[in-house]
Amino acid sequence: MSEFRMPSLGADMESGRLVEWLKSPGTEVERGDIIAVVDTQKGAIEIEVFEDGVLEEILAEPGEEIPVGRTLAYIRAPGEPGREQRAAEKPKPESEAESPHTPATAKPTPSATAYPPSIPGIHMTPAARRLAAEHQVDPSTLKAGPDGVIGLSEVQAAIGAAPTPLEARPKPKARGIDPVEMRRAIAAAMMRANREIPHYYVTSTIDMTPMMNWLSARNAERAIEDRLLYAAPLLRAVALSFAKFPDLNGTFEKGAFVPADRVNIGMAIAVRGCGLITPAILDADRHDVDTLMTKLNDLVKRARAGGLRSSELSMGTATLTNLGDRTADGLMPIIFPPQVAIVGCGQISERPWVVKGEVVARQLMEMTFAGDHRASDGRRGAQFLSHLASLLGKPEGL
């Protein structure tokens, strides 16, 4: 006994409505005989049997909507014994079901580190996100650029890495520092300092009269362009002091202080439109005062023209910020991360002082040392300042 099923006549035929049987049960059928009419979305189609036999039993009535593959009738093969109750054959599985369905091997995706998930309200470029993740910078602590997006330059500034290539690369034509970029970098650095570094402050008033007298004497014999400014011997004194206090000269990274093997003093230089930048004079303790003066002049010129080298911007081990003339008496400087110390000097002004019990007018300068309390403490800072003061008191020894 075989089953005559609703045929599939097209890929998009799902079912057909039986219109009429053209043969009745009990009649003989031959291969090719039209046995019924089925209505489809395209119209009425005659359906045929593919074997010889007797139409034994019909299972569907005219008017019924029958899905493709469902049994419509039984056909008894010629010579087959009478009607038998047989369990209906399991419908043959679709040939498609037999096809080996091996899961498509996905193309290997580039291995992705677990990047920090995006934070609602914070727009970060993918490259910035990756860099932040690599350096364990919490994106919520970063400040966005002027367009509201945190990009590579913001993250780079935050980790104190070399600034974006636009600044560091020597240009065919002097281009100048992009003030916007620079401000952004400074802002990021200062935020980080404020956030991460526990500052302590130690202050001293230095009698700069011997220094100024010494300078006047030396400069009297020089042409104007060769004249020393007090910044140079100040720098040397500061450098020598840091050389003597190696626990204050270095960087604080990954939870520990790393002493530097050189003394590269960052000089805070004002660049119009950008604020202060702090390129370093490398090995400042190894150069005499005149050499330092030359280097300072060169540094200022290049800083203002945009010709700084990335090493100068990234290799400072401690910083000196000197407010200079006609500014303010003192300041509480902020350490430039990842350094651990900074010396801030106010203007030199003539003020009353006491020498040997007498009140006299002296050239005085307020000096403030700020230290990272994770690396040192106030006592140490005070010792540093004391030493620095004594060096400044004997300018001929510098």
Add this chain to the structure above:
Amino acid sequence: MSADNQVSLSRAEAMALLGQMILIRRFEEKCAELYSAQKIRGFLHLYIGEEANAVGVMRALSPDDAVVATYREHGHALARGLPPGEVMAEMYGKAGGSSRGRGGSMHIFDKKHRFYGGNAIVGGGLPLAVGLALADKMQKLNRVTCCFFGEGAAAEGEFHESMNLAALWQLPVLFVCENNGYAMGTGLSRSESETSILQHAKSYRITGEDVDGMDVVAVRAAALSAVGAIRNGGGPRFLENKTYRFRPHSMFDPDLYRQKQEIAQWKTRGPVVQFSKWVIETQLLSQSDIDGLEEEAARTIDEAVRYAEESPWEPEEDLERDVYTPRKVEETAR
């Protein structure tokens, strides 16, 4: 059929002609059954009623000639000698199919038999045939390219471009138009201002003939004559074979555009019926010969279905193969 035909037809030839037509007929019927049972999917276009065309023309071709056909090409494939199992497996989509299952019913290709499809765009095969013939002519290979197409193709621009090129460059193409009167659901007189396709060919200065496509002997004779002329350097030739398909355009076609009487009438002149009657009358073959051919066809088809059923599916990992030719295996098409 005239007495002349009787003289030129041997018993062996008659067996071959009838045997192939019966094989194609039963093969196509089997395909209809398998399609209804969802073993064959997509589109299925049956050649039932048109067998005489493929069978008759193929007798005139040699193995190194080329054949280009349409999506109604199962008969042509079988007449050309493609293994029936591979043709059936192709329709199943199995790896053992002629085109490794990638093409299905409409894209049967077999390079060994120089069988270039299986083309599903009406008229799309004609420029291919022109190109194959061009290559033969340029390489001075005395081969013929036989291009089968329906009368619907005559409306396509590619038909005209191909006729023109073949005639202009005198290329060795045999164009065989199987005019069954209907381009899917549209009758010839509703789509052609000039219903004689032969006339189209003549306007390109191509020599041609009107042929009774239901008479395998007539088809064979016309093909032998045309191919002979081409081989002698006569340029392209054209046959317009008047024929009829007994089934609708494809499986999912309620045939609303044809009258039942018309179909019935053509069936009385069907190629198998006609030729069987004639070989019996002329005593070229006996009824038991014919029964034997039917049995042989049944066996062949059973084997073909078994082969197709047992043929494996291509693994999904191989999805993207054969889009481009791997470099180490560069096939020269000679």
Add this chain to the structure above:
Amino acid sequence: MTARTITYRDAVHEALREALRGDERVFLMGEDVGYYGGAYACSKGLIQEFGEERIRDTPLSESGFVGAGIGAALGGMRPIVEIMTVNFSLLALDQIVNNAATLRHMSGGQLSVPLVIRMATGAGRQLAAQHSHSLECWFAHVPGIKVVAPATIKDARGMLSTALADPDPVIIFEHATLYNEQGELPETDDYAMEIESARISRAGGDITLITYGGSLQKTMAAAEDLATDGVDCEVIDLRSLRPIDDATIMASLAKTHRAVIVDEGWRSVGLAAEISARITEQAFFDLDGPVARVCSAEVPIPYPRHLEMAATPQPDKIAAAAREVLRR
């Protein structure tokens, strides 16, 4: 190393001649390739040298002769089919997409179609809407064919022989404004250039400019302009549009983090969009800003010069796009 100064057209002509001389299976077929000398004069003199069999003037039957080219390739020849311009190729799309691209796959790997199709392409000569298309992306969309765009003299000279040696169909797009361009061609024994990789036309570190074909020169001009502002561009000449050389693109982005794609096709649903998608897929975490596109405006190419220029990519627009990306 000596070099000659020749035009792009000369380079194409030399390549054709070398191909015809080197392999008797090679022949050139197309409209006016013979006695007219080629619509762009690329085949001047060839019919006199190689005869009518091998330099075949065809009737105006794009579908017919492209299909014939496919058939001839199947039949053992190595045809170079010249479709006068991409604008007329639309008539042959059926043969290209339904036959050339599919025959190998449909036949289960039995057939190869070693066909080369050359077409002129692009806008810039005030030829208006029907003669100014850049439809490379339509062809680059289809598996089964290969698509190349020689933008330089070296590539015009060298890609043809590689294409002819390829067992699969290769479509070569020659931007029509390049034919008159002069350039240096270094002398060598073997001019063949491979056809599946991109080339760094200008190395740089700040931003990657990706382009092909007729837009390469404009992109290089934009790069020079940007250099005076201290922006160091890396320019990639794609050379191959199918397949696209992802590796070169992504390596560049790992360096620059920013990209602008320059494509003379219309902006919507085009090649630039494809490359942008690939960059997002493969270099997402290298990006420091969105990928920008400089493409043709959404308008059929107009006839008047100023409008044609406004509709298509130009160096100033490319430079502006780069600056915009860098501003981020």
